[in-house]
Amino acid sequence: MNEYEFKVGDRIYTSMDEIGTVVSITPTGRYNVEFDGGGKSQFLHSRREVGRDGYHMNLLYHLDEKQEQRIRRKRAIYNCSRLFERTVNKLSYDQAMRILKILEEVDA
16 A cells, blocks of 8 residues: 555545545545544545545645644634634733733744
8 A cells, every 4th residue: 555545544634634534435446534623525546536626626645643733733723813803802901911911922
């Protein structure tokens, strides 16, 4: 098996940083994947996602610990910034000061 062949149960990630598991392989060699955040997709044996055009091509890769940490860190930072954007006008002064202190520590 080479680095681009998958078997049922393999943990994977995509070029769009989605993490999931190969749940089955069709008789024609397509990989059925369920993503951790919900949702399913199918990938050709060539690793390309079925139904995507070439511009938005989504490829399949084996997930290792380093990539999982990178993706989870990136997702946590993104979720934090999105939550902050939605709630910034609802913050109390005390909450704003606590956030400011945290951000100053990050910037130091």
